[in-house]
Amino acid sequence: MIQLLRTLGHLTVDGVWQVGFATRFLFAMLRHSGPSFARFSLTIRELYFSGVLSLVIIVVSGAFVGMVLGLQGYDTLQRFGSESALGSIVALSLLRELGPVVAALLFASRAGSAVTAEIGLMKATEQLTAMDMMAVNPIARVVAPRFWGGVLSMPLLAAIFSTVGVIGGWFIGVVVIGVDNGTFWSQMANSVDFREDVVNGVVKSFVFGWAVSLIAVFQGYDCTPTAEGVSRAITKTVVYSSLMVLALDFILTSFMYIGK
Amino acid sequence: MNRAILDLWVGAFVALGFAALMFLAMQVANVSEEGTRGETITLRARFEDIGGLKVKAPVKSAGVVVGRVAAIRFDPQTYQAEVEMKVSAAYPFPKDTIASILTSGLLGEQYVGLAAGADSEMLKDGDRIEMTQSALVLEKLIGQFLFNKAAEGGSNK
Numbered sequence: 026m027i028q029l030l031r032t033l034g035h036l037t038v039d040g041v042w043q044v045g046f047a048t049r050f051l052f053a054m055l056r057h058s059g060p061s062f063a064r065f066s067l068t069i070r071e072l073y074f075s076g077v078l079s080l081v082i083i084v085v086s087g088a089f090v091g092m093v094l095g096l097q098g099y100d101t102l103q104r105f106g107s108e109s110a111l112g113s114i115v116a117l118s119l120l121r122e123l124g125p126v127v128a129a130l131l132f133a134s135r136a137g138s139a140v141t142a143e144i145g146l147m148k149a150t151e152q153l154t155a156m157d158m159m160a161v162n163p164i165a166r167v168v169a170p171r172f173w174g175g176v177l178s179m180p181l182l183a184a185i186f187s188t189v190g191v192i193g194g195w196f197i198g199v200v201v202i203g204v205d206n207g208t209f210w211s212q213m214a215n216s217v218d219f220r221e222d223v224v225n226g227v228v229k230s231f232v233f234g235w236a237v238s239l240i241a242v243f244q245g246y247d248c249t250p251t252a253e254g255v256s257r258a259i260t261k262t263v264v265y266s267s268l269m270v271l272a273l274d275f276i277l278t279s280f281m282y283i284g285k
Numbered sequence: 286m287n288r289a290i291l292d293l294w295v296g297a298f299v300a301l302g303f304a305a306l307m308f309l310a311m312q313v314a315n316v317s318e319e320g321t322r323g324e325t326i327t328l329r330a331r332f333e334d335i336g337g338l339k340v341k342a343p344v345k346s347a348g349v350v351v352g353r354v355a356a357i358r359f360d361p362q363t364y365q366a367e368v369e370m371k372v373s374a375a376y377p378f379p380k381d382t383i384a385s386i387l388t389s390g391l392l393g394e395q396y397v398g399l400a401a402g403a404d405s406e407m408l409k410d411g412d413r414i415e416m417t418q419s420a421l422v423l424e425k426l427i428g429q430f431l432f433n434k435a436a437e438g439g440s441n442k
Contacts, residue, residue: 066288069291069292069295070291072295072298072299073291073294073295073298076295076298077294077295077297077298080298080301116313120309120313178298178302180302181298181299181301181302181303181305181306182302184302184305184306184309185301185302185305187305187309188305188308188309189305191308191309191313210312213313214312214313214314215343215394217313217314218314218341219310219314222314223306223309223310223313223314226309227306
């Protein structure tokens with residue numbers, strides 16, 4: 026019994042300590058973010074690795090998600106004889122939820138894990154310590170550019186995901202099944218509000234970008250500097266960021282759409 | 286990797302991202318919507334029952350969108366709904382225009398339909414449309430229909 030209580034206490038203290046450390050880490054990173062923008066080539070490199078290289082998986086999954094939405098939406102809607110609402114369903118579900126969330130999940134497993142592995146290995150091979158010895162701040166030189174690269178590429182990736190998804194839904198709905206092209210687009214334009222849906226989607230993906238990038242760089246920086254520690258840190262990055270994205274999505278959705 | 290190639294790829298990526306955002310804004314959300322562009326005038330109308338009319342619902346005349354519903358209020362003096370519409374100033378409507386609440390399709394969204402009259406004077410900004418027709422509420426229609434049927438059955442006996 027005492028043992029159980031002690032374990033519980035240990036877990037709680039550990040958890041709080043981790044959160045506190047992550048917050049301090051975030052502030053340290055923000056304070057040392059100057060070089061990421063002053064020497065923008067550092068951030069450009071990270072934009073390439075986390076943004077451009079994620080494009081293929083984002084585009085392909087966006088297309089498939091959109092096509093599945095087209096098929097399922099049509100199947101459900103035609104029971105009520107309202108296939109014309111297919112455009113609205115595809116666009117709204119992509120813009121509001123699927124675009125930001127699925128893009129963020131893919132981004133976490135594709136780019137977040139890579140960032141954690143890179144920083145973790147740098148730590149394990151003592152490159153970070155070596156930088157410190159040479160009076161180069163590793164947070165400013167290594168961590169912050171990777172963080173900002175992730176934050177900046179996330180909204181763009183989500184927008185690309187939604188766009189490709191809409192085109193995928195259009196392909197299935199209009200080209201394959203034969204819903205009227207004009208109705209598809211006009212119904213979509215009627216029900217989608219720029220401020221309400223498009224902007225809120227971008228805000229969501231921006232928040233997810235912060236969460237995923239912070240978890241990725243923090244786990245890399247905080248990992249045990251061994252092969253096993255790095256692999257555990259990568260697993261944690263993917264698990265924590267996925268959970269974080271889904272939980273944040275619930276909170277953001279309840280503020281954006283329901284709380285009015 | 287070569288700096289120039291890196292820049293090129295990132296530039297292409299950013300351009301693609303913004304193109305996607307533009308697509309979402311223009312094609313999907315249709316920011317520049319017909320009938321709400323340019324100058325508008327505000328018209329008011331009182332309805333007995335607005336059914337499921339919502340703010341931002343289209344105002345159509347002859348099927349063409351000429352404006353949007355700007356606000357819906359309840360008037361405690363007359364116990365009627367007061368609907369405020371922003372209609373494009375490019376389309377002036379006569380004073381005896383009839384505003385009715387219609388439904389697009391059987392289960393579609395509701396909109397305000399304007400049927401132009403023949404008066405030579407035009408509605409000005411802030412004017413009230415006096416002749417209105419309320420929304421058809423499906424339950425009332427069904428109730429009336431059943432009532433009529435029952436009455437018929439009674440008289441036949």
